[in-house]
Amino acid sequence: MFSKSFRVKSNTAIKGSDRRKLRTDVAAAFPALSSEQLSELVPNREELNVVKLYAHKGDAVTVYANNRNPVLFELEKTLYPTVYTLWSYPDLLPAFSTWPPVLQRLAGGADLMLPGVMVPSCGLPQVQQGTLCAITLVGNRAPVAVGVATMSTAEMLAARMKGKGFTVLHAYTDHLWGFGDKSYPPTIAPLVVEPAELESTDDDDKDEEERQPDSDLCIAPSLQMDIGNLSLQEGDGCARLMEEEEPGETGAAEMAEDIAEVQPETEDGRTPQERMDELLHQCFFHALKCKVKKSELPLLTSTFLRNYMFSCCPEGQQLDIKKSSYKKLSKFLQYMQQQKIIQVKELNKGVESIVHIDWKHSDIKSFVVPEVVSAVSTAPESKCGDGEQLYHAPEIIPLYGVSTKMAPLFQESGHKKGSILSSSDVRNIIISYVKSNELVDETNKNFVKVNPILCDCLLDKWEQDEISKLKWDDLLSRCLEQLQPYHQVTFFGHEPIVRKGNLDPIDITIAQRSSNKKVTIIKNLELYGLDPQLVANTLQQRVQASATINTLPGAKDRVQVQIQGNQINHLAKLLLEEYQLHRKYIQGLEKAPKLSRKK
Structure with a gap:
């Protein structure tokens, strides 16, 4: 989370x-x-x-x-x-132990799978599905994550410790931990020391550390280390522990593979992250050198990744920016902009586009397209033209801002003019206000008595002398109407963007041209992260009609797509079925021509 x-x-x-x-x-x-x-x-x-x-x-x-x-x-x-609280009260929740390499995956948002749970000799804690649990590392009782059990202990054992075990809500080194003083976990000795750990601490039996585990449930020797090594000091303990693992230890290798997908170095000595960085650079320069044309600029960064870089990826390999050192496309493009290879601008709020490419840059001129990639890139464009399938519809959440008129109603909850709230926040604040001021009608609890503040905030002047009670639904709907509209848009791989006002829908209209010909005009595609040029090209290929891109009247940085004929049926299929946009964000679908019935 x-x-x-x-x-x-x-x-x-x-x-x-x-x-x-x-x-x-x-x-x-x-x-x-x-x-x-x-x-x-x-x-x-x-x-x-x-x-x-x-x-x-x-x-x-x-x-x-x-x-x-x-x-x-x-x-x-x-x-x-939080983990700060659990470090002070380690026995507050039932605890399950996992291996140190798993921690970085948990902090990255992954859930804990059952193969990653260490089963001690005394057995697992008895919990039910939905029980809140702590997650610790082997050898240290200081919790490093908080999660909810997805099944009971009996079900875990019946499933032979396979499948998803815990939904992780918060972990050490995540952003909630970073909101505090960023202290490190303390070292808390286990209540029951496993026999394997006792053997590893015996100075006379140091050779025991090199033995192979007798069963899948005992602790791998490469992970049997001093408690002090599990304190994760300096914040990179997880990486340090991974380096100390010996590849020959089959138990640890299998466990890390099942739990955290920890990848060892490849045969050429490079890590998977370094290989992904190389692939990312290769696809980037290949796309600039062979795919992108000057006439296509400005080009949405999401479209550049989806339809140009992905198509340059060699066969049998998969480009995944999250597995690179950049983690996000925006950071990678920012680096390339610092190298003066490209220029990126935010033409629309929250939507970045490549506006300039220096094709004379030495890095582009010196790049040699690999032969294997060349063979793949000669495939028909239609094969990678289906890149729209990789489009992720943005997550849109309506929000509400406290206006001057409504400020007295929200003052009690600590919110001032300009505070931005979700609909659930507004609902909870109103319910709390009504209950704390004892405004629920004694004779009928479906009604709320209108006090002076509610009267000034929610009622019109002609209503103030006539209305003394409001139904709950009417009260909440009036409150939302009086608040200022905002909305939050989250594009795939980007941070959420909050904008004032309601989000304009994709507008589809039919216009009449000379000789009584009809054309379909589509506006506001950019607001939903769609590339107008891509949409125009796709429609043009499917309906075999000419499509053009024109500047949107009154908007310097916005364009509209115009295609011959009434193509709303094809457009609806593209937007609703392939791009998975919700119908409420599309305006004008009702103007589609009725399909003739086949006799």
Whole structure:
């Protein structure tokens, strides 16, 4: 959940009443805490902050921070402890152990698979499906992740420890951990020391470390190391432990392969990341040298990756930027811009395009297209022209901004004019306001009494003397109508973008031209990360009609696609079925011609 950066909406000191409520909720959620521990976790006098934030997928999360460190986070009215809290109370949750190389995968957003869970001689903790659990590393009881069990302990054993075991919500080194003081996990000795570990600490039996494991469930010798080595100091302990693994240890190699997809160095001595960097550069320069034409600029960066770089990838290989050292296309293109090979600009907010290419640059001129790639690149363009299948529809979330008129209603919850909220946030704030001010009608709980603040914020002048009660649905809908519209758009591989106003739909219109001919005009494709030139080319090939790109009147950096005839049926199939866009974001599909019935 916190593998990518989040957006902080507000950060305020907690109120006295909210502090007492939080203490009650924590005591109910974690009954194992004593009264002293509860007072330490939610202190009476120390400053405790409430941080409202949006995760990268749009989830609204409330974080409680004590002395800068996040100690708890709340998601959908459920409280979860952070790793900072679990380091102070390691026995707060049932704990399952995994191997050190898995940690970097968990911090990157991966869930924990059952092959990665170490089964101790005393057995696994008994949990049920949905139980909140801690995840530790072998040899250290300090938790490094928080997750929810996807099945009970009995089901795990019945499945022979295969499949997904835990949905990971938060892990050491993720962005929530980075929100605190970024301290390292302490070293906490295990309660029960495994026999294998006892043998490894015996000075007279050092040769035991070189023995092969007797079964799949015992600890691989390459992972039997001192507890101090598991403290992950300097933040790169995971990488250091991976380097210390011996390739000859079959138990550790198989375990890492099943759990974390840890890849050893290749035969030529390079890591998979270095090989992916080389492939990325090869596809980039091949696309610039042989694919992109000057007339096609400006070119959306997403289109450049999808339809040009992917088509230059050698057969049998797969280009995956996430496995490179750049991690994101934007960072890779930024590096190439620093080398003065290309120039990238944000022509539309949140949508970047390549606007200039220096074909005379020495790196492009000196690049030699590999022979294997040359054979592949001569394949028909239609084969890679299906690149639109790789298009990912953006995730669109409506948001609401607190206006001047509505500020008094949201002031009690700590929100001011300009605060941006999701619909669920607005709903929860209104419900909390009604209950705290005892506005629910005693005779009929479906109605809410209108107090002066609700009257000023939600009612028109001619209604203020006539309406004294509102239904819940009417109350919430009026509230959303009075708030300022915003929306959040998340394009694949990019950070979320928040814009003011409603998102304009893709607009499809039919216009009449000379000789009574009809043309189909499509606007606003760029707002959804679609390349107008690609859409025009695709339609032109499918309907065998001419298509042109024209500047959108009144918008300097926007264009519209124009194609001969009424092509709405073909366009609907392209946008709805292939690009997987929701119908509510497309305007004008009702103007499609009716298909004649075959007799």
